Amino acid sequence: MxxxxxxxxxxxxxxGRDAVAIGxxxxxxxxxxxxxxxxxxxxxxxxxxxxxxxxxxxxxxxxxxxxxxxxxxxxxxxxxxxxxxxxxxxxxxxxxxxxxxxxxxxxxxxxxxxxxxxxxxxxxxxxxxxxxxxxxxxxxxxxxxxxxxxxxxxxxxxxxxxxxxxxxxxxxxxxGAVRSHRSWLRTFDHYTAEFGIDETDTILLPGSLAHSHFLFGAVHGLHAGATVHLMPLFDAGLVLDHVERYSVTQLYLVPTMFEALLEYARRHPGRSFPQVRSLLSAGAKWSPTRQALAGDLFPNADAVEFYGATELSLVSVLHGDDDGPRDSVGRPVAGVELSLRSPSGGEVGVNEVGKVHVRSDMLFTEYLSADHRGAPDEDGWFTVGDIGRVDEQGYLHLVGRDKGMLISGGLNVHPEEVTAALLRLEEIAEVAVVGLPDERWGDLVCAVVRWRDGARLDLAQIRDQASAYVSRQKCPRRLFETAELPHTTSGKIDNRRVRNILLDGGQGMRELL
Incomplete structure (x- = not known):
């Protein structure tokens, strides 16, 4: 098969049933x-x-x-x-x-x-x-x-x-990560079980098929017998028009797309889309405060985010009606095992931070290029280097990447952990957290912010409010604002480019004190 x-x-x-429509x-x-x-x-x-x-x-x-x-x-x-x-x-x-x-x-x-x-x-x-x-x-x-x-x-x-x-x-x-038919077929099974997608659904995929989130959504939709709608380019107004015109029931997104939909709806009020059953978000952490606004546009939709990777496939799911912690990425789906390990390789305890290893029948086989080594080990475990913890209820919380960790004043700081704290602030639409070289601190924690709806906080306010969610020692020590943050082609903020812009003088990024 x-x-x-x-x-x-x-x-x-x-x-004769419609399979694919474009634009x-x-x-x-x-x-x-x-x-x-x-x-x-x-x-x-x-x-x-x-x-x-x-x-x-x-x-x-x-x-x-x-x-x-x-x-x-x-x-x-x-x-x-x-x-x-x-x-x-x-x-x-x-x-x-x-x-x-x-x-x-x-x-x-x-x-x-x-x-x-x-x-x-x-x-x-x-x-x-x-x-x-x-x-x-x-x-x-x-x-x-x-x-x-x-x-x-x-x-x-x-x-x-x-x-x-x-x-x-x-x-x-x-x-390049190589996958087998079996790895996707097993992932199909889990998607069907989690989201109930079948031949009665109409699926809208407003992103590029070059990105696995949207490609998988299209292929699984056709596997399930649904009708799949694609868009040549993302346009928030056209997305909402398509949702209404074609009675879309399943909408795949990344968080930046959802923000654009909210902004468009704010400027063009009065519409609601009750026929949508699921919003399926992946690729980056969905701000809990923003995810909570999904009901304003999609009152009957399960606002779902899930964690995975090209190499790992589906790992965990957080449903919108889940009573678990909103800063988590949910519980592992059936058949997925997690092992969080210390630098020495030993298992860490509940709520202790470790590198996330995953085992399931959905993992990739190997990397394509000889320059990129790595594959599941002989026991079937693999890690992409994410750092996290599992709480008492079994929810996975991601705090960073092993290669992206900053050392600031001798303290280990994961930029993702700081980013998650800042995204809890209503004034912030998007933020990049990077480290700049500093003689005193080693890595100086810096935040580059795109504000929401004309709001603005100064550095002291940012530190005061963010310290409710992350240690004050990890809060940003420099703050910049910008009208636009650079993104990768998959919709994630490109932190490497942000850091390079700051090192080159910060064109388009103004420091706030």
């Missing part, structure tokens, strides 16, 4: 049968090119925006038994070049072969999806002809590798 198996079964039971354009809607034809055409063409047993070293790659062909290639490669590298169109030229150079694909599907693609992709591997290039490639290898029927393909085992997802690059160049 592959990640495409259940999707293909829906194409025979409900061929609300009537001409950009495709039935399950139409998506099946595209999927099988790609599978046939890949098999014609690379044989019935291509092996994991044969990799396709997609560098595309949110378009139907992305999903056809993704599903088609799964059926053909060929892993897919998902590259991000928002990457810099340097990042694209680095990935193509380090782990070259045998077939690259992109909008157009210019810039770093032309300079770094292996010769003869590129298929341009815009224009006629994709159709020409399919016809050349018999794809469209085969898709008129139901071609049979050799069975692909569940443990076969099928997907290479890349980390966001917020701490360095993108790092």
């Amino acid at each position: 592959t990640i495409a198996s259940r999707f293909l079964s829906h194409t025979t039971t409900s061929p 609300g354009n009537p001409g950009q809607r495709w039935s399950y049968d139409a998506l099946r034809r595209g999927t099988l055409a790609v599978a046939q063409a890949l098999r014609a090119e690379f044989g019935a047993a291509p092996g994991p070293e044969v990799r396709a790659a997609v560098l595309l925006g949110n378009r139907k062909e992305f999903l056809e290639i993704f599903f088609g490669a799964a059926v053909a038994g060929i892993p897919v590298m998902v590259l991000d169109p928002a990457w810099s030229a340097t990042e694209v070049a680095s990935v193509l150079r380090d782990t070259p694909p045998v077939r690259l599907f992109c909008e157009t072969a210019t810039g770093p693609i032309a300079d770094n992709a292996p010769s003869g591997t590129v298929v341009e999806v815009a224009g006629h290039g994709f159709e020409d490639w399919l016809r050349r290898h018999g794809g469209r002809e085969a898709a008129d029927g139901f071609p049979e393909f050799a069975e692909v085992p569940e443990n076969a590798l099928f997907y290479v997802g890349f980390t966001s690059g917020s701490t360095g160049r993108p790092k």
Whole structure:
């Protein structure tokens, strides 16, 4: 069984039902049968090119925006038994070049072969999806002809590798993590159990398919038989229009998108969307005070946040109606085990801080590049370096990353812990916490704030209010304000860029005393 198996079964039971729509354009809607034809055409063409047993070293790659062909290639490669590298169109030229150079694909599907693609992709591997290039490639290898029927393909085992997802690059160049069909199929099971998504749902994914949160949402939605709506670009007003017009029941978000929806609704009051059953947020901690406002727009929605990673898949879930601590990331889902360990490797106790190790049947297999070492150990445990604690009720609280820790005045300070405290303040819409070199303190804890609705606090007020949630010694010692914070392509604040801007003079960031 592959990640495409259940999707293909829906194409025979409900061929005419809408599978995918993009941007609300009537001409950009495709039935399950139409998506099946595209999927099988790609599978046939890949098999014609690379044989019935291509092996994991044969990799396709997609560098595309949110378009139907992305999903056809993704599903088609799964059926053909060929892993897919998902590259991000928002990457810099340097990042694209680095990935193509380090782990070259045998077939690259992109909008157009210019810039770093032309300079770094292996010769003869590129298929341009815009224009006629994709159709020409399919016809050349018999794809469209085969898709008129139901071609049979050799069975692909569940443990076969099928997907290479890349980390966001917020701490360095993108790092590819390889997943098996089995790891996603088990994650499908947990999503279905946690959120009840089925063929009656309409799912809206306003983010890029290059990000695993939204790609997984699309693939799981089609696995469940739902209708999936994509957007070419995020636009808060259009998102709310789509939610209303298409009776969306499941909305995938990251916290920055939710903030934009709230801001748009504030400027255009009077609307409510009671048909939405779930808001599914991941990628960064959702401010508890902001999450509590979900009911203003979505009165019947379960405002869910979950913790995971490209390597770990789903780890823990915090439902909106959960009575657990809102500064946590929830309890582990069924089948997920946690082991929090001290630097010496021993287990820490309840409410003691340790490095978070995870074991489940959803973990990745290995990293793609030889430059990036790491895989689950012989006992099945893996860590991405997150630091946290588990409380008496079993809720996981994240406090930082092992490589991002600051040492300020001899005290260990995790920026995420300080960030979580600052996000409790109503005046703060977004904040980055970074360390700057200082002769006295070593790392001087600094906060760069984007204010909400014209509010403003000075440094003393920030320290006084934040100290209710985090030790005063860890509170910021310098405070900057800015109109806009830089983000990674996955929607997280890019702390590395923030720090570099401050080191270069803080252009656009003004210090407050």
